[in-house]
Amino acid sequence: MNEKWLLNVKLETGAYTDEDNYSYTNTKLFHLKIKDGRIAEQVPCEQSIHDNLEKTDMKGLLAVPSFKEMHNHLDKTYMGLGWRSIIPVTSLQERLELEAKELKELAGSTKDRASRMIETLLSHGATHIRTHVNIDPYIGLENLEGVLSALDTYKGKVTADIIAFPQHGLLRDEVPSLMREAMRSGATMVGGLDPAGIDNSIEESLDMTMDIASEFNADVDIHLHDDGHVGWYTIDKWIDMVENTNWKGKSAISHAFCIGQIPEAKAAQLAQRLHQNQIAIMSTIPLTKTLPPIDLLDRHGVNVHLGCDGFFDSWGPFGTGDVLEKATKFCEITGKKDERSIAQSLKYITNGLTPLNEAGEQVWPRQNDKADFVFVDAESSAHMIARKIPRRAVMVDGTIVYGSIE
Known part of the structure; x- marks a missing residue:
């Protein structure tokens, strides 16, 4: 005792x-x-x-x-490699192509880079990390192995959700089989990415995601950058699937910019369905995209969590890894200036506490x-x-x- x-x-x-x-x-x-x-x-x-x-x-x-860092990519960081900015691109597809070229080069240093990121997040107060880890044809499970090894050295200090993430598309090559292998090899959740924008087939992509999740009785976290009506339709279809498979309380949508791009009445209806099915929203409070309407979601009982996403990697050179800064930025953007409203924003980085x-x-x-x-x-x-x-x-x-x- x-x-x-x-x-x-x-x-x-x-x-x-x-x-x-x-x-x-x-x-x-x-x-x-x-x-x-x-x-x-x-x-x-x-x-x-x-x-x-x-x-x-x-x-x-x-x-x-x-604190809880609820959207991160431990495997992507450049930490430990010295300063480097990024190569500008004009589209998401071009960014993915550039990332694919460096995956093999960086895979051997994943444990060291992830460890440096974990140490940074911990120094800012995060004792839980939800990390997405690339599972793709270029490196197979190499990044997963490095992240698992890094997290193992922080047992007793940090807990983690480890999401098998099909960054370069789920419906291609051997990715579904690699995703299943990742779930057998230590990943704890199933990820998804833009069923329309990347997989070009919303229903098929969501079906495959749910099939893998059902097979391993695992939670799901879907990256959704698709905008407007397409994004709304994707979330609506996912909720249908959650209801049909009784997956209530076992999924989240990350980014979800589309909810902030549809009429408020429509967003409120979607928020009600999200609440009924206990589907969380993960936001990174970016400056370059429309935010999901966090206050509206909160009023409807939707659990919202914040994370730093990837920072200092092939996607961007900015950020400190301090999830508290995300709460600060949220308050600034939404005009929260009084003691009580600022204080209540703490719940978005503490799992509701x-x-x-x-x-x-x-x-x-x-x-x-x-x-x-x-x-x-x-x-x-x-x-x-x-x-x-x-x-x-x-x-x-x-x-x-x-x-x-x-």
């Missing part, structure tokens, strides 16, 4: 709005008893602790739930919650998001796995 105390942890305890409509977050210091990686007890800091358990003074740092609910009541942490924290020198979650406060320490199961409190 592993027990310890975390002393002087700042937690958010409530919120209120004054007569001038200004929002405030209340905080207080607590001592947290950790038992077997979970919160066993929470007491006010005025209460002295006299037992012989290990004690770590967190020095008044604010604790927030650890926020210290306070929308009514300003404390809902996290609770007894028996996992002791997975990010510690920052901030006054509140809103302060951390708005100012992108550096992470001082990252904790998993009550143990610091990155940074320090010194």
